[in-house]
Amino acid sequence: MTHPVKATAPIYLDYQATTPCDPRVVQVMLPWFTEKFGNPHSRNHAYGWEAEEAVDMAREHIAALIGASDKEIVFTSGATESNNLAIKGVARFFKGKKNHIITCVTEHKCVLDSARHLEEEGFDVTYLPVQPNGLIDLAQLAAAITEQTVLVSIMAVNNEIGVIQPLTEIGALCRKMGVYFHTDAAQAIGKIPLDVEAMNIDLMSISGHKIYAPKGIGALYVRRKPRVRLQALIHGGGQERGMRSGTLPTPLCVGLGEACRIAMLEMTEESERLRTLQDKFLSIINKRLDDVYINGDMVQRIPGNLNISFAFVEGESLMMGIKELAVSSGSACTSASLEPSYVLRALGVEEELAHTSLRLGFGRFTTLEQVEFAANLIADKVLKLRAMSPLWEMVKEEGIDLKTIQWAGH
């Protein structure tokens, strides 16, 4: 397999922002742009029929990966749309009967923004806190559910810190309490085993471009038994059983299906490989640096993500020093802003430390050499920046605890 990222480009370590499209996925997509370009909703000719068949095959691949049936897969333009549709769609459908939803403070922005919008529409929203390891407290969740609760939305894997929420336990609790369970699985699907039956998941958001499929495509799993009802956001021709109108982009649907098929075959092996890369990265960092903190639970996490705070280093300076690496200081959606990550703040990471954090994402095309290079480069720069830092000097050479200092206002 050829490496899809050009050799001259910086080393790509931002797999939580987006992944390269797997060349095998691209190959499978191409005929659907050219000779098999039909509209899958055209009922009158073979171009339409073959496109519809391809879209349905893709549906089956997606469903198989999460233990669902193909009839439960609704194609969308991406996980943002899926999350909006699941949360606003279910809440609005039940408006007047139930008026409460529960989510969590470390969710993706599109979940939080959807929830805030529902508040403006008159819904009550509980934003559960997380423990210092980034996981929710199940007792708090149980306590938050009321008779008014219609939906619990908790992400499967966090996009910044890679921790895996206790899906099985959340699902069991929601089922027992008669509340729908939605999970944003954009960062989880294809990386950890997911089973909508075993986990009692009622709605699941899926993204294409986080699993080596193209951008512009995603899906929402919507349980049929017992049936989940929701109100559509996009109206028109009534495609996707009325839940999502608009012409299905056949090549993109096919791409997402193929990416899921590949993930199903390769997930176990890929996870082990990523675990090795992660271990290698950490061993280099730990050997060369102290005062380094991994954010999020060390056990309940996916292997392809590390969010690390480097104390006594200014985040922006560190980013400037590692131009050879494409990494992120937070999620892509918010990284243009200089605010510290709200996810890290929710874990209780102090603002200064949050500012020194890097999110490293490893993936299918990351090599051991790249990881070693990246770890050593980061270690070099951190050591260099600390050598120039008066704070570091105070702490290390004079043993001053910075927290005891009263800073003068100015």
Place this chain on the structure above:
Amino acid sequence: MIYLDYNATAPVRPAVITAMVDALASTGNPSAVHQAGVAAKRVVEQARQALAEHVGAGKDQVIWTSGASEANSQLLQAYAGKPVFAPATEHPSVLLQPVDVQALPVDGQGVLALEALRAGLKAAEQSGLVSVMLVNNETGVIQPIREIAEIVHQAGFELHVDAVQALGKLPINMLTMGIDHLTVSFHKIGGSLGVGALISNNLTALQPLLFGGAQEQRLRAGTLNVPAIAGVGALMQELEQLQTLPDWQSLLQQALPEAVIFGVDAPRVGNVQFMAMPGVPSETQVIAMDMAGICVSAGAACASGKTKRSRVLEAMGVPEHLAGSAIRISWGWNTQESDIQACISAWQDLYYRKQQQAA
């Protein structure tokens, strides 16, 4: 197989595919700050500029969406609670919104009845929106947008134009045509599926349909479909040197004098013919065409498997027996004259066979 259903969707142009494959081969979230992200953003912004120029708008007025249905949903839903008017011949993504859309009559040719528009706006208690398709997806009829815009603006309303079937077929200029909001998609003329745009002179009137993330001036969250948008950039370059299609409409009309062509007396774009073979059901024609290796459509591609009577023809007052005998033939950038000739032959074969049977 001869494909004559371009108004459903079209093969993607080679230049667009090249641009898309290039974009698929590079990684980068346009919202990320590193080099890969910046490169992706550049591709997106170039396409945005090219599209804006093509429709006489500014770059900052363009909001990328997943397609026209999303763009129409976003725009129409922003006018919930206000009076919204649209011709009865509009696409379902305008008429079937959870918004109270008042349908306006059209004449026998499918052209909006301007008097009814004036009367409707006059009776409205507050200002709102008028949504009009520039080119009808079934008949190809062009609405008199400038005249409509004048009436709409005089009444203090805003004008939304769904130009999905117009883009690349006739010049669009939001400024000179008086269009406040414009919906476009690209897959009818050789661009990619999965991308569209809402272009607006009045972004403050809009609300997000999808929340989360600061993308698209906070009006449309979600990682942008970079490859498809790269394809839009390439498509816009192609459109600059657009050659008008030969006049196959006249060819069809002359060869098939028995055909009843809908909207024939109205201004129409030159790539579609919605026509009836009197006395022969649409289904029969579609099957006969299919057996001759020609793909045509009994109407708009829609979600239900049933062949429904065209709502457009109903609004035009076409009698049921005639509407039930209609097929839509539409062509585009990769159509050859021999394709049209083959279609004419197949149509004639069926027609004369049916005539003989009846005799």
